[in-house]
Amino acid sequence: MKAVGAFAFGGPEVLRVVDVPxxxxxxxxxxxxxxxxxxxxxxxxxxxxxxxxxxxxxxYIPGQDAAGVVDQIGEGTVTGLRIGDRVMAMVIPIGPRGGAYAEHVVLPESWVTRAPAGTGHVEAATLPMNGLTARMTLDLLDLPPGGTLAVTGAAGTFGGYTVQMAKAEGLRVIADASPADEELVRALGADLVVARGDDVAARIRQAVPEGVDGLADGALIGASVLGAVRDGGGVAALRGTGALGTPERGITFHNVYVPDYGGYHDKLDGLRQMADDGAVTLRVAGVFPPEQAPDAHRLFEAGGVRGRLVIEF
Structure with missing residues (x-):
């Protein structure tokens, strides 16, 4: 079958179309x-x-998000899925089977759920991993309805899902944005938008003098965001809590490690339901054939992509 992989580590140029079993x-x-x-x-x-x-x-085959059609069910597998069902899944690409950049992936049935109604495969592929990361962030912070959440990197895919899911759960959301992204972030549902940047904590604190109850650091700013959070609040970190330094003022650090939600079918299917209800917006920034996967990686790493780039098989 066709896949996109690399025989050596390096820049985007190492990616190529390969044939694997x-x-x-x-x-x-x-x-x-x-x-x-x-x-x-x-x-x-x-x-x-x-x-x-x-x-x-x-x-080495990357890819954490897959969308497509069920075309084989293992013997004795108990599942509500049927051959031909349109589905989406999060894939963990660190095992011997590799990731989602391939014409076929095999997963435990609990890792797979139906795709949102009315979406194409490209749109559905933008939801599983980033949506589960947002879901895990909100679960770890565990803010009560009416609580205040700050989101950095709000215009990105993770940030956008976090803003929308938080609003759906009754939270007040303070989000950052560049001037070019302010309209987008407001459209996602943020109650208040402040200018982005390493000193964003001061602007959040000016808007919310008492400090926010929780903060999702989608921009990976690190320790300097702590000033935005009230004493006893929480911070969710996407690349480990080490960059946040030592906890202070009773603030709790939460490490958002999304593979821990692998196989949580209720969480994944909850994303489908939110998309069906219009509570989250699936954003596609560009579509590439497998042969142009290096171009997709170059564009992604250049920054400023709003929505997800997708490889279409």
Missing amino acids: EPHAGPGEVRIRVHAAAVNPSDTLIRAGLVPLPGVRPP
């Missing part, structure tokens, strides 16, 4: 004929050799 579903598993796979930050880290891949032999 077709996987088959075993007991408890389903196979997806992948039609779309989104490009995520972790994909670039895997390609660059910055993520440990113990026991994995090349080609």
Whole structure:
């Protein structure tokens, strides 16, 4: 089958179309004929050799988001899915089977759910990993309805989902944006928008003098965001809590490690329901054939992409 992978770590140029053995579903598993796979930050880290891949032999196949059609169900698998169902899934690309940049992926049935109604494969591929990251962020912060959440990187895919999901759950949202992104972030539902930047904490604190109850650091700003958070509040970090320094003022640090939500079918299907209800917006920034995967990675790493770039098989 066709896949996009790398035989050595490096820049986008190491990605190429490769031919790898077709996987088959075993007991408890389903196979997806992948039609779309989104490009995520972790994909670039895997390609660059910055993520440990113990026991994995090349080609290294990135990809954490897959959307397509169920085309095989393993013997004895108990599932509500049927052959031909349109589905989406989060994929963990650090195992021997690789990631979602391939024509087929095989996953435990609990990792797969139906795609949102009325969406194409490309749109559905933007939701699983980033949506689950937003879901996990809100679950860890565990703010009560009416609580105040700050979101940095609000114009990005994770940030946008976090803003929309927080509003759906009755939170007040303070979000950052550049002048070019302010209209977008307001449209996502933010109650108040402040200018982005490393000193964003001061602007959030000016808007909310008592400090916010929780903060989702989608922009990966680190320790300087702590000034925005009230004593006893919480901060959710996407790349580990080490960059936040030492906890102070009773602030709790939460490490958002989305693979921990792998197989949580209720969480994944909850995203589908939110998309069906119009509570989250699926944003596609560009579509590339497998042969142009290096171009997709270059564009992503250049920054400023709003929505997800998607590789279409």
